[in-house]
Amino acid sequence: MAADTGETPADGFGRISRTKDVAFRLLALAATLVGIVSLAALLLNVAVDAVGWLDWQFLTNPPHPNPYEAGFLPALVGSIAIMLMIALVTFPLGVGAAVYLEEYADDGYLTRFIQLNIANLAGVPSVVYGLLGLGLFVGLFNIGYGTVLAAAFTIALLILPIVIISAQEAIRAVPDSQRQASYGMGATKWQTIRNVVLPRAMPGIMTGTILALGRAIGETAPLIMIAAPTTVFGLPNSFFSKVSAMPLQIYNWASYPQTEFQYGVVAAGVVTLLVVLLTINSIAIIIRNRYQQRT
Amino acid sequence: MTNEQMTSSETEPTDDQPAPTPGTDGLTDTADSGGETTTDRTLLEARDLNVYYGEEQALSDVDIEIPEKQVTAVIGPSGCGKSTFLRCINRMNDLVDSARVEGELRFDGKNVYDDDVDPVALRRKIGMVFQSPNPFPKSIRDNVAYGLKVQGKDDGDVDAKVRTALERAALLEEVEDQLDASGLDLSGGQQQRLCIARAIAPDPDVILMDEPASALDPVATSKIEDLIEDLAEEYTVVIVTHNMQQAARISDKTAVFLTGGELVEFDDTDKIFENPEHERVEDYITGKFG
Amino acid sequence: MSQPDFSHDGIRTARGTAFRYLFMLCALLSILTTVAIILTLLLDAIDFFAQIPLVDFLTGTRWSPTNEPIAFGVLPLISGTLVITIGSAMVALPIGLLTAIYLSEYASDRQRAYLKPALEVLAGVPTVVYGYFALVYVTPAIDTILPVDLSTFNALSASIMVGIMIIPMVSSISEDAMSAVPDSLRQASYGLGATKFTVSTSVVVPAALSGIFSSFILALSRAIGETMIVAIAAGQTPRMIDLTDPAGMFLDSIQPMTSAMVQIGTGDIVGQGPAYKSLFAVGLTLFVITFVMNLISELVASRYREVYR
Numbered sequence: 044m045a046a047d048t049g050e051t052p053a054d055g056f057g058r059i060s061r062t063k064d065v066a067f068r069l070l071a072l073a074a075t076l077v078g079i080v081s082l083a084a085l086l087l088n089v090a091v092d093a094v095g096w097l098d099w100q101f102l103t104n105p106p107h108p109n110p111y112e113a114g115f116l117p118a119l120v121g122s123i124a125i126m127l128m129i130a131l132v133t134f135p136l137g138v139g140a141a142v143y144l145e146e147y148a149d150d151g152y153l154t155r156f157i158q159l160n161i162a163n164l165a166g167v168p169s170v171v172y173g174l175l176g177l178g179l180f181v182g183l184f185n186i187g188y189g190t191v192l193a194a195a196f197t198i199a200l201l202i203l204p205i206v207i208i209s210a211q212e213a214i215r216a217v218p219d220s221q222r223q224a225s226y227g228m229g230a231t232k233w234q235t236i237r238n239v240v241l242p243r244a245m246p247g248i249m250t251g252t253i254l255a256l257g258r259a260i261g262e263t264a265p266l267i268m269i270a271a272p273t274t275v276f277g278l279p280n281s282f283f284s285k286v287s288a289m290p291l292q293i294y295n296w297a298s299y300p301q302t303e304f305q306y307g308v309v310a311a312g313v314v315t316l317l318v319v320l321l322t323i324n325s326i327a328i329i330i331r332n333r334y335q336q337r338t
Numbered sequence: 339m340t341n342e343q344m345t346s347s348e349t350e351p352t353d354d355q356p357a358p359t360p361g362t363d364g365l366t367d368t369a370d371s372g373g374e375t376t377t378d379r380t381l382l383e384a385r386d387l388n389v390y391y392g393e394e395q396a397l398s399d400v401d402i403e404i405p406e407k408q409v410t411a412v413i414g415p416s417g418c419g420k421s422t423f424l425r426c427i428n429r430m431n432d433l434v435d436s437a438r439v440e441g442e443l444r445f446d447g448k449n450v451y452d453d454d455v456d457p458v459a460l461r462r463k464i465g466m467v468f469q470s471p472n473p474f475p476k477s478i479r480d481n482v483a484y485g486l487k488v489q490g491k492d493d494g495d496v497d498a499k500v501r502t503a504l505e506r507a508a509l510l511e512e513v514e515d516q517l518d519a520s521g522l523d524l525s526g527g528q529q530q531r532l533c534i535a536r537a538i539a540p541d542p543d544v545i546l547m548d549e550p551a552s553a554l555d556p557v558a559t560s561k562i563e564d565l566i567e568d569l570a571e572e573y574t575v576v577i578v579t580h581n582m583q584q585a586a587r588i589s590d591k592t593a594v595f596l597t598g599g600e601l602v603e604f605d606d607t608d609k610i611f612e613n614p615e616h617e618r619v620e621d622y623i624t625g626k627f628g
Numbered sequence: 629m630s631q632p633d634f635s636h637d638g639i640r641t642a643r644g645t646a647f648r649y650l651f652m653l654c655a656l657l658s659i660l661t662t663v664a665i666i667l668t669l670l671l672d673a674i675d676f677f678a679q680i681p682l683v684d685f686l687t688g689t690r691w692s693p694t695n696e697p698i699a700f701g702v703l704p705l706i707s708g709t710l711v712i713t714i715g716s717a718m719v720a721l722p723i724g725l726l727t728a729i730y731l732s733e734y735a736s737d738r739q740r741a742y743l744k745p746a747l748e749v750l751a752g753v754p755t756v757v758y759g760y761f762a763l764v765y766v767t768p769a770i771d772t773i774l775p776v777d778l779s780t781f782n783a784l785s786a787s788i789m790v791g792i793m794i795i796p797m798v799s800s801i802s803e804d805a806m807s808a809v810p811d812s813l814r815q816a817s818y819g820l821g822a823t824k825f826t827v828s829t830s831v832v833v834p835a836a837l838s839g840i841f842s843s844f845i846l847a848l849s850r851a852i853g854e855t856m857i858v859a860i861a862a863g864q865t866p867r868m869i870d871l872t873d874p875a876g877m878f879l880d881s882i883q884p885m886t887s888a889m890v891q892i893g894t895g896d897i898v899g900q901g902p903a904y905k906s907l908f909a910v911g912l913t914l915f916v917i918t919f920v921m922n923l924i925s926e927l928v929a930s931r932y933r934e935v936y937r
């Protein structure tokens with residue numbers, strides 16, 4: 044505005060076209076949103092379809108060939124039973140491995156090998172873990188086709204790398220000064236880990252483990268491989284009960300040709316599964332947020 | 339404590355600083371730049387320039403007239419706003435969200451903060467060399483050609499332009515056989531000269547240098563210093579440095595910023611270093627300050 | 629008597645050592661898992677190859693484990709996997725890369741705080757749900773919108789769903805790589821009068837290339853191993869594909885490796901027959917492919933981490 048000197052070129056220093064700039068920005072924004080919007084549309088569809096089908100009767104009945112009587116209870120209970128078992132197995136093993144890698148292991152060849160191996164295990168297809176479960180737990184250990192234990196052990200191995208990696212991050216985030224303070228008071232390594240490192244890292248470890256359990260509850264392919272029955276009518280009553288799970292039941296129903304199943308019962312099952320998943324993830328986020336507020 | 343006393347005693351004389359400066363015609367200033375005729379035409383001019391980062395004031399009421407085709411050094415203790423001033427000239431401060439600029443900064447008479455100024459177009463007339471060498475992870479050739487490509491000046495013989503720029507940056511001899519090697523493979527001093535070549539390849543009017551030798555060893559530093567003096571034959575060079583000897587060696591004019599982003603004194607370099615007007619500047623130059 | 633006692637406390641030392649080895653065991657379990665996977669797959673696969681020659685398996689162009697004439701050529705299944713991989717790559721790679729650029733270069737902190745968790749949700753939805761979506765929503769929608777003859781089970785919907793699922797994998801790893809590009813390079817580019825578009829495409833993306841490459845490989849590996857989406861929506865028609873005929877590739881039913889495994893797994897095949905054992909042969913093939921890809925991705929990624937450390 045205040046430009047006044049005579050020799051100034053009228054147009055300042057020229058203009059560089061921003062057409063490409065603006066177009067690219069919009070393209071990138073559109074790309075960022077396209078997946079989110081698609082998923083939102085699909086979720087909206089399934090929620091609308093589930094209306095009228097997702098009711099108390101659906102949640103408390105066993106499956107039935109008649110869509111109006113079909114229920115989800117055995118699958119729901121089966122999923123939760125498997126998940127609790129998985130938590131019992133993965134939590135100590137995952138934390139133990141993470142403690143070793145972060146607190147004990149040197150930066151040697153073996154450690155790097157273990158680390159690379161864990162990263163690689165996290166990328167092995169879940170269906171391959173299913174074959175491992177089939178060969179190891181069903182075959183070698185003879186736990187039985189499709190039992191609660193076989194299902195839990197198989198999926199536990201699948202999510203273990205994720206639990207280890209997130210627990211390592213939580214342990215790494217504990218400031219070194221805390222360890223030094225503990226050592227300075229004459230504490231041993233184990234005392235330091237138990238009294239200083241683990242308490243401080245625990246919320247992070249919990250968050251990571253619970254998020255991994257969310258992943259576990261959606262797993263289907265490993266269950267198919269260990270021959271978990273797609274449809275179970277009773278509730279599991281022992282570790283060796285044959286068990287179905289929500290995703291497995293959904294998979295089974297999705298192949299039914301009737302519209303009542305495809306756009307009704309399955310939709311109700313999907314919404315139930317997603318609500319359980321959302322609950323699990325919310326718990327993880329609540330733990331994380333509470334922890335963040337304290338520090 | 340001491341700062342406060344100084345500031346209070348120094349607020350008004352700043353205004354008359356530019357006044358004694360003009361040495362009538364082009365002849366008085368040329369002691370350092372090798373005798374060729376320099377005009378004292380003002381190319382860059384700040385008027386009441388204030389910069390804030392959020393609540394914090396980084397420059398306060400800066401008035402300065404920087405002459406064309408000379409080396410102007412900007413010195414001062416760390417945090418005095420000298421880098422901020424440099425980044426005002428080519429509007430690099432636009433990239434900092436919290437930065438706010440008030441007042442005028444004229445380039446060739448045109449206020450670069452006018453609404454009709456495109457900062458991208460502005461930066462094409464003003465090259466910049468940064469504190470640490472920052473070559474792109476590309477070949478030496480592509481590093482120098484980058485600016486040409488960006489500015490659409492890559493028609494014709496790019497290779498010739500690249501070589502000219504490297505030549506002018508006194509680097510050609512050392513890298514002639516390895517133009518396709520990565521710029522990151524060069525030594526620190528060579529990397530910085532590569533960055534200078536990159537800045538001058540598109541032939542800007544002004545070159546801004548933000549402590550260009552601070553990350554380099556003495557030998558590399560002296561090469562850069564020689565280079566800067568040569569560059570002033572064709573370009574207007576504004577260099578920020580915390581090294582006073584360097585400013586004394588290579589610059590024609592020196593601006594001294596002290597705490598609070600205040601330009602305390604601006605004059606011929608000889609004058610600043612031999613007989614500064616202000617006691618604060620003398621204290622700073624002689625090391626009593628900061 | 630006056631000398632203080634600095635000697636070791638035997639019990640405490642023993643306990644410390646015990647815990648050390650206990651934790652080490654947990655860490656070694658991961659190696660044990662890998663060994664177990666390889667042994668499980670290998671032992672049964674060897675049984676399988678005792679009945680079906682390896683060459684027939686690797687070069688056969690017909691897959692029919694239960695229906696006469698029985699054939700165990702894996703190539704049709706690999707073709708099926710290839711179709712899904714190509715299709716999902718066409719969705720996820722460009723979208724994921726653009727997303728990473730947007731998040732790293734354009735988005736404000738506020739936008740990022742919303743967009744990143746929202747994108748992570750894409751990877752968190754159970755794949756069985758995606759498979760169901762592909763079958764009952766996406767396929768009918770495409771059939772209505774596009775003037776194409778789409779089969780009920782087809783590679784197109786499955787590819788799109790797999791693609792959407794792996795977007796966050798591409799975008800988050802690529803964004804990490806872009807964020808690791810030093811700001812000084814962006815400044816250098818702006819200083820030369822570059823626009824944001826030029827800075828993003830000619831400085832940031834090239835400098836982050838190895839990270840981007842690593843994200844691509846990892847995402848493709850995930851697409852290759854993806855099971856439920858293809859098992860539900862892509863069909864069970866093992867067939868060789870013709871790369872010059874995209875319509876034939878995508879509009880009809882196919883069968884990737886994972887889907888074939890599910891088919892055998894849900895069937896009533898048990899015992900020691902080659903049909904059951906073929907599960908492990910296909911599984912081994914899948915494991916080797918994804919393992920090699922994950923390894924490459926990891927090695928490439930560790931290289932870019934070193935460059936800017």
